[in-house]
Amino acid sequence: MIAANPSIQLVRAQWLNLLRTPAYTLPTLLFPVMFYVFFGLMMLRGQALWLLCTFATFGVMGAALFSFGVSVATERAQGWLLLLRASPAPVGAVIAGKAFGALLFAIIIVVMMSALAAAFGDVRLETAQWFGLAGILSLGAIPFCLMGLALGLWLSPNAAPAVLNLVYLPLGFLSGLWIPSTVFPGWLQSVAEWLPPYHLAALALDIAGARSADWGHSLTVLGLFGLVFAVMTALGWRRLSGVS
Amino acid sequence: MKSLIGISLVLLGAIATLLLLPGPLEGHRGVTAIEGVRVFDGERVIEDATVLIAEGRITGVGADLSVPDGAETIDGEGRTLLPGLIDAHVHAYGSARTDALRMGVTTLLDMFRSPADQPMVIRQRQSLDPTNQADLFSAGFLATAEGGHGTQYGLPVPIPESPETADEWVAQRLDEGSDYIKIIIEDGSGWGRTLPTLDAAMVEALVEAAHERGVLAVAHVSTQPAAKMAVRSGVDGLVHLFADAPVDDAFIAMARDSGVWIVPTTPVLAASHGQSVPDWLTGGEHAETRISQQQRTMLSQSFPGSQMRSARWPLVLENVRRLHEAGVTLLAGSDAGNPGTAHGPSLHHELALLVEAGLTPVEALRAATTLPARAFGLEGRGCLQPGCRADLVLVDGNPLEDIRQSVRIDAVWKNGARTERRDEAGDAS
Numbered sequence: 001m002i003a004a005n006p007s008i009q010l011v012r013a014q015w016l017n018l019l020r021t022p023a024y025t026l027p028t029l030l031f032p033v034m035f036y037v038f039f040g041l042m043m044l045r046g047q048a049l050w051l052l053c054t055f056a057t058f059g060v061m062g063a064a065l066f067s068f069g070v071s072v073a074t075e076r077a078q079g080w081l082l083l084l085r086a087s088p089a090p091v092g093a094v095i096a097g098k099a100f101g102a103l104l105f106a107i108i109i110v111v112m113m114s115a116l117a118a119a120f121g122d123v124r125l126e127t128a129q130w131f132g133l134a135g136i137l138s139l140g141a142i143p144f145c146l147m148g149l150a151l152g153l154w155l156s157p158n159a160a161p162a163v164l165n166l167v168y169l170p171l172g173f174l175s176g177l178w179i180p181s182t183v184f185p186g187w188l189q190s191v192a193e194w195l196p197p198y199h200l201a202a203l204a205l206d207i208a209g210a211r212s213a214d215w216g217h218s219l220t221v222l223g224l225f226g227l228v229f230a231v232m233t234a235l236g237w238r239r240l241s242g243v244s
Numbered sequence: 245m246k247s248l249i250g251i252s253l254v255l256l257g258a259i260a261t262l263l264l265l266p267g268p269l270e271g272h273r274g275v276t277a278i279e280g281v282r283v284f285d286g287e288r289v290i291e292d293a294t295v296l297i298a299e300g301r302i303t304g305v306g307a308d309l310s311v312p313d314g315a316e317t318i319d320g321e322g323r324t325l326l327p328g329l330i331d332a333h334v335h336a337y338g339s340a341r342t343d344a345l346r347m348g349v350t351t352l353l354d355m356f357r358s359p360a361d362q363p364m365v366i367r368q369r370q371s372l373d374p375t376n377q378a379d380l381f382s383a384g385f386l387a388t389a390e391g392g393h394g395t396q397y398g399l400p401v402p403i404p405e406s407p408e409t410a411d412e413w414v415a416q417r418l419d420e421g422s423d424y425i426k427i428i429i430e431d432g433s434g435w436g437r438t439l440p441t442l443d444a445a446m447v448e449a450l451v452e453a454a455h456e457r458g459v460l461a462v463a464h465v466s467t468q469p470a471a472k473m474a475v476r477s478g479v480d481g482l483v484h485l486f487a488d489a490p491v492d493d494a495f496i497a498m499a500r501d502s503g504v505w506i507v508p509t510t511p512v513l514a515a516s517h518g519q520s521v522p523d524w525l526t527g528g529e530h531a532e533t534r535i536s537q538q539q540r541t542m543l544s545q546s547f548p549g550s551q552m553r554s555a556r557w558p559l560v561l562e563n564v565r566r567l568h569e570a571g572v573t574l575l576a577g578s579d580a581g582n583p584g585t586a587h588g589p590s591l592h593h594e595l596a597l598l599v600e601a602g603l604t605p606v607e608a609l610r611a612a613t614t615l616p617a618r619a620f621g622l623e624g625r626g627c628l629q630p631g632c633r634a635d636l637v638l639v640d641g642n643p644l645e646d647i648r649q650s651v652r653i654d655a656v657w658k659n660g661a662r663t664e665r666r667d668e669a670g671d672a673s
């Protein structure tokens with residue numbers, strides 16, 4: 001109970017933070033959703049289910065990367081991460097608070113897109129599939145949270161947004177989240193298969209019944225990817241005291 | 245405390261939304277009886293019959309069937325009930341499958357599309373659950389030469405390199421879920437162009453590989469020499485009729501001996517030979533309720549240079565007539581997905597053009613039901629007999645007398661469930 005307390009405090013702080021900064025919260029939530037409405041429901045009609053899975057992956061990835069990356073870099077500059085480090089709040093609690101924010105975003109994005117896909121894209125799924133989709137995509141945000149965290153710890157607050165955008169947009173495109181990677185030329189397709197968002201989308205597509213996935217393989221790729229950034233996070237955290 | 249309530253509300257809202265999201269379509273799953281209706285069962289006509297459907301299949305067809313209590317009854321007087329139609333040449337993308345279904349086309353045989361979602365496509369067509377989409381079979385990627393016909397659409401196509409690797413190429417397609425192998429033989433000469441194309445050795449190797457692996461091999465051709473090469477190579481069917489020359493006796497003899505079938509695809513030939521789509525197809529009540537604005541736009545388009553070829557158009561119908569009279573099997577197909585065509589209406593266009601060329605309406609309807617089902621081994625499709633899928637089209641009129649009445653669609657059932665018109669589906673486009 002005592003150990004959980006700081007986490008709850010930070011979850012609460014994170015929640016208030018989101019409410020107080022609509023200029024950040026609303027675009028992060030609405031941008032991918034509008035993107036899906038425009039491409040998935042209006043431009044490319046008839047692909048609503050496929051694009052629901054890939055654009056939701058895109059949205060979730062964005063929420064995870066930005067809620068961690070940019071804010072961590074900024075907070076680091078403000079010095080309060082360092083303060084936290086000195087305070088009794090365990091590292092886990094800080095991460096939990098932020099992870100909570102990213103997961104909340106992920107859930108809201110997936111649910112909004114699902115509702116739009118059902119209302120305007122004729123997408124029909126079993127209740128278990130709707131929950132499965134929201135579940136895998138919010139859990140699948142975790143490796144991207146770690147990536148955002150690591151980048152936030154290593155990048156300067158000025159560079160963070162630019163670098164994240166430079167990573168986010170091409171990563172989404174190359175993973176076939178905008179246009180299915182199956183229409184890519186062969187060499188580009190093999191690039192996609194190395195990228196983690198491709199594998200998260202593959203799991204979502206499997207749950208939705210659009211294409212079966214190799215779960216073992218995709219989970220391994222996502223796991224390794226998460227592990228790399230977990231290590232980078234740990235190193236970045238250790239570096240903090242020395243540099244800032 | 246306030247924030248915890250806020251968080252809980254958001255999460256509860258998300259859960260409630262997910263619970264409320266719609267599940268797979270559910271239709272009337274009891275017994276439906278269509279009474280006093282004229283039935284075309286895929287082969288012949290039965291007047292004043294009763295048709296029973298239950299659990300997604302047809303359970304009875306006959307003149308004096310007893311209707312079980314509690315069945316939903318539909319008055320079929322003055323109407324004709326047809327098996328769901330099969331379009332033997334389409335390119336299914338976008339809203340193709342819902343568009344086709346609204347016009348009574350319940351099975352599509354695709355001749356080139358990305359196989360990405362093929363596992364889902366296969367699962368869907370095996371199911372008897374109610375759906376708003378026509379079932380789909382597909383060639384997946386086509387076999388063509390580097391830079392040849394089929395590579396111009398921006399979809400990367402794996403190229404079969406040599407006859408030695410033909411079997412590997414075919415195996416890859418079957419791994420992707422292709423239902424048959426489509427081979428392009430197109431040197432462009434029929435269209436005043438020059439295109440790289442596969443040679444006879446390559447075509448033969450592909451056909452042999454397909455047959456060894458137990459699937460059909462079909463060919464795209466647009467000239468008589470290419471058609472002859474395809475038939476000599478052993479293909480099972482030609483998915484276009486050529487219009488470069490009158491069908492000659494040598495071809496007729498080859499076609500008869502080999503048993504090859506041909507999909508005339510007259511709607512796409514019309515659009516490439518200066519013909520516009522007839523008014524009866526795009527006007528009337530069915531057009532209001534079953535054809536979208538986007539489809540109408542597609543139907544009004546034509547191929548570049550189409551007008552210059554209009555003098556060749558009579559040859560198309562003449563070739564259809566000659567092949568039909570010679571006893572060559574014709575399968576109805578539209579090549580929808582191309583300019584001047586639309587999924588659904590264009591198959592009705594093909595039926596009308598086949599009749600114009602000399603088929604009887606019954607023969608034309610067989611070409612869109614029994615014959616493609618037999619050629620492609622589609623079980624329970626294209627037939628209206630007990631045990632067949634309850635894919636049905638109720639037509640207000642008698643297309644067996646006037647084939648153009650096939651568009652006057654009262655209702656379409658897919659897997660035994662009545663499907664929605666555009667206005668019912670809330671589609672305003």
Ligand SMILES: [Zn+2]
Pocket residue numbers: 333334335355579
């Ligand atoms: Zn075609």
